[in-house]
Structures are given as structure tokens and as C-alpha cells.
Amino acid sequence: MNAARPRPPAALVTLQDVGFGYDRHPVLDGVTLRVETGAFTGVVGPSGSGKTSLLRILLGTAAPQRGQVAIRPGLRVAYVPQLETVNWNFPVTVAECVLMSRPQGIRWPWASPRERVEVHDTLDRLGIADLARRHIRELSGGQQQRMFLARALLRRPELMLLDEPTSGVDVRTRHEVLHLLGDLNEDGLSIVLTTHDLNGVAAHLPHLVALRTRVIAAGHPDEVIRPDVLEATFGADMEVLAHAGMPIVVEGHHRGARTA
């Protein structure tokens, strides 16, 4: 009798040889990728490398021009946008913003008692329950990111996609956000995020994808944060040092730069 083989983790989304572009300009070319259940993946690459297009294809809001995309039927996906893309002057309170993620069907404008409890519990889980009545402009960068995470979590997602979640925030906020995402991942949430921050974010994640129109490398940070992969991805000379078991990326010398 054969011993039962452990089944590989189920794929939430699978991309097979995907191509995508605008006006004949290829943004993604031959991208093959599996987002597994329980994934905590960072997509790294320079500006214009196709990170956001990849997120849109994973979300199902952009259709590939070539290749196959298989999204598990019934998959609940939530998306957290970049903080920079939001109009923070918009007249809305934290609670109003979080409640937006329950838009389906005809509902009364005001929250039902059950929804009020859900919103409070979600905000409480993220440590910002006392800010529910504040205007969104009055929040710090970390609090704004937590509010968007709360809005996404209210959808009870299985997969959360985040576009540059630590862009434009300070070091402390970046730590807070990464810890929070780590906790959510441990609770069973699959996460894919984009980042260009190699030392502050990418090196701390368990799985990376280096993207520059094509997938240059994918795997553990040790397999991706390597000089040859980084040069092919970012087109720049980079050195990788080891510190306390973690890779540290140092930019190579610029031609003509002062060396003394």
C-alpha cells in the first residue's frame, strides 16, 4: 500500500505564460506564476516593471492579451491601494470608509447594528477603534494603512493584494505594517504585495518574485536577492552583503561618483 503523498498547497491564482501591454508596448511577457494558499509573496522590480499590471491581472480587472489566468472559483480577493493615490481631503470618516467594502445590493446608507459591531471589531483588531469618527485626513500614515487593511478585511478575503503598502511611510510605520501583515498571514490570509524596498520590506518576506516584464527569479529571498538577479531586474550594479542572516543590498558605485 502506497503511503499517501502530501498534497501540494492549492493554487488560488495561476498565471501561465501571460502577456499584457498598452499600445503594443509589452508590460508583461511570458509570466508564469502560482499564488498558493497561505502565500506571503513580495513582487519586486523597478518602476514600469509591470508590478501594478500583475496585481490587476491577479485581481481580474485586467485581462491578459496572451496566456492563461486561472482564478479559483469563488475566491474572495481584497485590494489595498497605494496611499499616494487617495484623495485624503475627501469628506469621509474612518468608519464610513471601512463600511464602503459592503456595497453590494440595496442597503440603507446607515450601518446596521451587526455591521457596526463588525466595523468596530475589525478596527479594534487593527488597534484603531478609537479613531472611527475621525476624518481620514487626521490619521498618520500607519493609521491610514490600517484603515485600508480594515476595509479590506471586512470583506473577509482569502487573498489580499497590496500595492506598495510601505511606500511613503516612515521606518516605524513600515515595521508596524509588516508585523501586521505577518500576523494576518499567520491567521491564514494569503498575501501578495508589490514593493521596490529591497532591504526594508522584501528581505523580510518568505517568498519573492523579481519582475521586469518577465519573471527574472522567484523563490526564497536568498535565491532572489543576489547580485546577478538584481542587476537583471533593476539594471543597476548592486552588491549583496549578509547581516544577521539577512541579505542587505548595497548600491554599486556610480560611474563618475565621488569615491573618496
Add this chain to the structure above:
Amino acid sequence: MSSLWASFLEPFGYQFFVKGLLVATMAGFLCGLLGVYIILRGMSYIGHGLSHAVFGGFAASSVISFNYYVGAGIWGLASALAINRVSRSRRIGADAAIGVITTASFALGIALLSLYGNRGPSFDAALFGSIIGVADTDVWVVAGVTVFTLVVVFGRYRALLFSTFDPEVADVSGVRVARTDALLMLVLSLAILATLNIIGVTLVAATLVIPAVVARMLTDSFSRMLWISSITGAAGGFLGMNLSYHLNVPSGTMIVLVDAAAFCLVLMVSGGRSLRATANLDEYVDPTSILRAQPAPSRNAR
């Protein structure tokens, strides 16, 4: 004092004035309510453009003696759809598309009226608004559009709010953004059409924008902004119509001036601090830009 009160009450003895007052108050309420979405989406120019486009339909309906509401309504909606289609072509922006289509429609309306004369509602009334000639039909049409708008705003409150605040995330969160936007366009076209006679083509954009801006200066809450803007608009309609009668100035003109006075009052009381709240109101991510960014869909590839 009593003579002043008697003078105030005097026009209420005329049925045409009461009907005009009713329509102006409802029109102010309606435009105030919709204006919140218009300014937060950076669509003020669309309100202005659509009113001019509707005028083309008004003139064409007048020339062929066709029902004004049906003719101008179809024309307005067709213009809105044309703007949408042209602006999605990527080569021409939405603002340029509005500029071309709506001003051409307005010019065509004037040309038609100049060539064939006006056989329908007054030309001046369509341009600047009038309290004379408000028929029972107008009252019922404005009341009907107001009720329909309230149903849409209450029933689709969260979808409208989400697609106004963040259309991209709304799209992936189950909101049918394109359908929600089309519904808003429909309601806006109907509102402009219904209020055209009383406020006028050239001034309707102001009744959409000013009460909403006043409300934004007074609150940071979206729900409060909706009712403050509606009440400001209704008050502007009521006071403007009364002043229009007593000063013998076109109704649309007075309604806009009352709204503008409310804006100045809030500005003076707040010492200009409230103006900061209105900054960047047009920072709205046009959902069509997301659609434009997509290549031709090939759903079978998924």
C-alpha cells in the same frame, strides 16, 4: 413691519408663483443633492456641459414641435454617452470631449431657433430661468425626478460613495462602477432637464456646485454634506424665487446669487479656513482611465 410681511405674502396669492416656488425649492434641493457627487468627482464641467447639450435638444424639439422633455432628454443622454465614448478614445480627454460635444450642441440649438423660430417654451427662460409659465406638468416632472434621485441616492448610497471615493478599489470590491456612473449620469441628465425652465441653461451648473461647496466648507462627513448641500440648495431656490418676483430679475439669476451669498457668508464666518476643505476636490481617479488602460478584453483567456 406688517406691510413688509404683507408684501412678502402677496405673491403667494398667485398660482403661477406658488408653482414656481415649489419647483424652484425642489430644483434647488435636487441640484444640491447631486452637486455633492458632481464636485467630489471633479465633474463640475460636465454639469455645465450637459445643460448646454440639453439646450440643443430643447431647440430641436421646439422646431419639430416634439415633446420638450422627451426630445431634450434623449439629446442630453445621447450627449452624455457621446462624451463618455469620445473620452475613452485616449487621444481626447474628457474635458476636451465635453467642450466639443456640448458647445456644438448648444450652437446647433441657437442656429435652429434662429432659423426656424421658437414654437415651444421661451428661449430666455431656457437660458436664464423664469417663474412664468411653470405648468402643472413641470411641478410633477421635478417632483418625480426628485423622488427618483432620492431613491437612487438612498438605495445605491454605498456604491455611489465608494465609486466616487476610490473607483479602482470599488471595482474590485463588487461595485459595478461603470453601471453606477451611468446611473449617476442618467439622474444628472434628468435633473438638468427638469430644472432647465426654472434655473436656465447658463446657470444650472452653479446650483449644482455652490451648495455642495458650501456644505464641504462646513463638514468633513459625507452624509452630513449631502443634507447640508440639499438644504442649502432648497433654501437658495426658495429665497431666490421670492427675490426674483420682488426684484423682477430672472429666477435662475436670483437663485444663483442667493447661493453665492451663502458661500460668501460661510467664507466670512470661517475666515477662509473652510476653503482648505475644498482644496483638491477634483482629485478623483477617473474610472474610465482604468478601463482605457486595459487592452481589448479577451475573457476566454482566463
